[in-house]
Amino acid sequence: MHFRVSKALAERTRLSADDWEVAALEVIAEQGVTALAVEPLAKRLGVTKGSFYWHFSSREALIQATLERWEENDLATFERTLNLVKEPRDKLRALFRRTREEVHSHVIFCALFKAADHPLVGPLMQRVSERRIAFLKDGFERLGMSPRDALNRARLTYLSYVGFLQYYQQFKSARMSIEELDAYVEHVIESLIP
Amino acid sequence: MHFRVSKALAERTRLSADDWEVAALEVIAEQGVTALAVEPLAKRLGVTKGSFYWHFSSREALIQATLERWEENDLATFERTLNLVKEPRDKLRALFRRTREEVHSHVIFCALFKAADHPLVGPLMQRVSERRIAFLKDGFERLGMSPRDALNRARLTYLSYVGFLQYYQQFKSARMSIEELDAYVEHVIESLIP
DNA sequence: CGGCTTCCATACGCATAAGTATGGTAACTC
DNA sequence: GAGTTACCATACTTATGCGTATGGAAGCCG
Numbered sequence: 367m368h369f370r371v372s373k374a375l376a377e378r379t380r381l382s383a384d385d386w387e388v389a390a391l392e393v394i395a396e397q398g399v400t401a402l403a404v405e406p407l408a409k410r411l412g413v414t415k416g417s418f419y420w421h422f423s424s425r426e427a428l429i430q431a432t433l434e435r436w437e438e439n440d441l442a443t444f445e446r447t448l449n450l451v452k453e454p455r456d457k458l459r460a461l462f463r464r465t466r467e468e469v470h471s472h473v474i475f476c477a478l479f480k481a482a483d484h485p486l487v488g489p490l491m492q493r494v495s496e497r498r499i500a501f502l503k504d505g506f507e508r509l510g511m512s513p514r515d516a517l518n519r520a521r522l523t524y525l526s527y528v529g530f531l532q533y534y535q536q537f538k539s540a541r542m543s544i545e546e547l548d549a550y551v552e553h554v555i556e557s558l559i560p
Numbered sequence: 561m562h563f564r565v566s567k568a569l570a571e572r573t574r575l576s577a578d579d580w581e582v583a584a585l586e587v588i589a590e591q592g593v594t595a596l597a598v599e600p601l602a603k604r605l606g607v608t609k610g611s612f613y614w615h616f617s618s619r620e621a622l623i624q625a626t627l628e629r630w631e632e633n634d635l636a637t638f639e640r641t642l643n644l645v646k647e648p649r650d651k652l653r654a655l656f657r658r659t660r661e662e663v664h665s666h667v668i669f670c671a672l673f674k675a676a677d678h679p680l681v682g683p684l685m686q687r688v689s690e691r692r693i694a695f696l697k698d699g700f701e702r703l704g705m706s707p708r709d710a711l712n713r714a715r716l717t718y719l720s721y722v723g724f725l726q727y728y729q730q731f732k733s734a735r736m737s738i739e740e741l742d743a744y745v746e747h748v749i750e751s752l753i754p
Numbered sequence: 755c756g757g758c759t760t761c762c763a764t765a766c767g768c769a770t771a772a773g774t775a776t777g778g779t780a781a782c783t784c
Numbered sequence: 785g786a787g788t789t790a791c792c793a794t795a796c797t798t799a800t801g802c803g804t805a806t807g808g809a810a811g812c813c814g
Contacts, residue, residue, distance in 0.1 A: 380761055380810085398677065400594055405801060415802085417762050425802070480674045482730040483592065492731045518747035522720055525727055529719030532726070536676040537686045553712035558751070574780085574791055599771060609773085611792050619772070 381411060383421045383431070390432040395474045399481035402429065426486070433490050436474065440494065443471065448501070454508035455559060461502075462555050465527065466547060476531045499524050509560050523558050575605060577615045577625065584626040589668045593675035596623065620680070627684050630668065634688065637665065642695070648702035649753060655696075656749050659721065660741060670725045693718045703754050717752050 389411055393402050404425050408415045422428045451457045481487045502520035507513060534541065542550065583605055587596050598619055602609045616622045645651045675681045696714035701707060728735065736744065
């Protein structure tokens with residue numbers, strides 16, 4: 367005897383490929399790319415992998431699609447934030463201060479950076495890195511630095527950002543307080559923006 | 561009919577726990593902590609896991625022992641390098657320039673940092689990070705910075721170091737040339753050392 | 755209402771890896 | 785040289801995860 371469970375309780379909306387990609391990105395943010403497995407992901411979504419292999423041909427295909435989606439979204443977000451401020455110094459400052467906000471996107475970025483060994487993730491993060499370094503270089507050049515110095519300063523800035531994210535994400539027990547974090551960001555701004 | 565293979569060819573020296581730890585550190589440097597598995601490691605050493613479980617009670621025990629060994633060695637190396645130069649400015653400069661050398665130790669450091677999720681690796685890297693930041697802070701204070709500024713500058717310096725390592729290790733295809741690398745390090749020195 | 759498509763469950767095969775149990779062989783000891 | 789210990793191989797068991805095969809149920813379409 368099997369009574370059909372109420373639709374509201376069971377929430378039995380069938381899944382789309384998008385649902386899988388969103389869930390995959392969540393797992394990547396929480397546990398990294400290597401921890402992204404098909405069966406646990408299916409369990410998380412309340413289905414079995416029979417569903418998964420209808421939407422995707424393989425685990426790699428899911429990763430590929432998820433990464434593409436993230437890159438597009440990242441590009442769009444970056445462009446949007448980028449055009450808010452015009453004055454180069456303020457633009458850089460705004461960028462630095464953004465580090466404290468939009469935590470979620472930073473978590474994913476950080477997880478992807480750590481997974482750069484993966485053949486699909488590596489090229490992606492290299493593209494992203496070069497784009498951001500180029501953007502920073504442009505900013506420093508507008509502030510009067512030589513192309514050579516601007517490039518190196520951009521590298522230094524970007525890589526300190528990467529290091530900071532990893533540190534801040536990992537060692538949550540030793541996290542700075544909000545005030546300390548603010549002070550740190552202001553110090554970085556004073557030290558790196560001419 | 562089985563003729564005993566010559567001892568020189570077979571190299572059948574029996575293994576010690578140390579041998580396993582050294583090999584484990586190699587694998588960590590090459591493929592990270594998560595990729596460290598017992599059976600592949602045994603194959604690498606030309607034995608089976610029957611040998612492994614005589615020396616160690618579990619995979620975790622191996623990781624533990626390997627990390628302890630690395631931390632001791634890292635401390636010793638750091639102390640040694642540290643006492644070579646006395647003048648604070650030169651000391652910091654020497655430290656920065658060291659980034660280009662002793663590649664192997666940096667590879668391990670980098671791999672461990674990426675594996676900070678692991679319950680054994682996390683606390684270790686936190687200790688190591690705090691030690692190094694404290695060392696840098698001391699250097700900056702000796703150069704006349706306030707304790708607060710010195711701490712933040714030390715963080716910035718250390719985290720840019722971490723970010724650089726990850727970037728440089730991962731994206732070998734987009735690596736800078738030697739000259740470019742030198743120029744970058746000199747830029748960092750000029751930018752961060754007052 | 756019968757049929758076709760879409761989405762999913764179940765059940766399999768295969769591979770890798772942790773850990774255990776047990777027996778074998780080298781090496782040292784007396 | 786007989787016995788003990790130290791080191792290792794082989795052969796399990798269990799668990800996880802990828803991918804496939806196949807059948808079943810829901811939803812649309814005529």
